[in-house]
Amino acid sequence: MENGKNIDGEIKKIGLEELGYDDFFEANRQRLGLAGFLVARVTAEYRQVYRVKNPDGEYSAKITGKQMFSAQSREDYPAVGDWVAINVVSDGQAVIEGILPRKTMIKRKNGDKGEIQIIAVNIDAAFVTESIDGDYNLNRFERYFSIIRDGGIKPAIILNKIDLISKEELELKLGQIKSRFGDIDIITTSTVTSAGLDELNKYIEKGKTYCFLGSSGVGKSSLINKLIGKEVIETKGVDIRTDRGRHTTTSREMYFLKTGGIVIDNPGMREVGLADAGAGIEDLFDEITLLAQKCKFGDCTHIQEPGCEVLAALKSGKLDEGKYNNYINLKKEAEYYEMTKVEKREKDRQFGKYIKGVKEKLKKIKY
Secondary structure, rough: OEOOOOOOOOHHHHHHHHHOOOOHHHHHHHHOOOOOOEEEEEEEOOOOEEEEOOOOOOEEEEOHHHHHHHHHHHHOOOOOEEEEEEEEOOOOEEEEEEEEOOOOOOEEEEEOOOOEEEEEOOOOOOEEEOOOOOOOOHHHHHHHHHHHOOOOOOOEEEEEHHHHHOOOHHHHHHHHHHHHOOOOOOOOOOOOOOOOOHHHHOOOOOOOOOEEOOOOOOOOOHHHHHHOOOOOOOOEEEEOOOOOOOOOOOEEEEOOOOOOOOEEEOOOOOOOOOOOOOOHHHHHHHHHHHHHHHHHHHHOOOOOOOOOOOHHHHHHHOOHHHHHHHHHHHHHHHHHHHHOOOHHHHHHHHHHHHHHHHHHHHHHOOO
16 A cells, blocks of 8 residues: 555545545546545645645645636636545645536625635535524525525534523424424534434434534534544634633544544635625425415516416415515525626616616605
């Protein structure tokens, strides 16, 4: 065995499987002609530098100038969770020669500029984490589910800090979630009392990769520290004014549990901007999607058209009003993202023209 390979050049599979490697990545490695390189998994991302790991150890790695030149978008750069072909150039240093195709990917629109941000790739399941206090919000769950399912990933819910409320209040919130989302997996936890931590540990399977998503201060890093068994990720104490932990995670990083599971900690997100999550929305709101197929008009927007089955279900009470409102808002956002830049400029121009007209009418009324 030499540099993680046997005599035939085949990668040593046992260690790599523990890092999440499987036949999908191996087949693509061979197809892309990267069999001559070692493979490693990206475990952390810094400014133009990546930390990668394989059975031989960890390396600080950079991509080649050629890759930078040919990259057309952020998706062409490595991300945490990626499998990459590397060339070890010195002790602890490597060059990334190529990125293997991804199985799954979570991405979001970041900021007003509409730039795409890669959150994590090659994920098996994503934990949408909310604390049971002021962070709890059903619409935010749906927003996360849209980008998760659009990436081909299974979502699950973690309700954290359950020590802050009574059992009756917790049961009420669980009832709301089940009524809105059906049979989605829910794990209730507390790092103070250790409630639910055994269940969370059992949920995470050996060789599978999970990421934690949620707002700042919901306790993602504290939960991962509990899973690891020691304080690996720095967390700050509770803010007396808000009774919430203060967020310190500033970069995405992968951690390997003793049980064999793999978890990724993510910085808190103030907002979850949809990228091209149209498919994720249709999948998430499958009840509305089925109703829409019976609408009188094929291009029904489900807002005011006659013969709309979605509005009929809403009026009769069969469709939850909160779920309907969130569906309409998410659809509008996704459709706006899918517009070309020219279409967006025209839409903004027309809106500006409308506002100008309203102001002129107001002046006439005033005087």
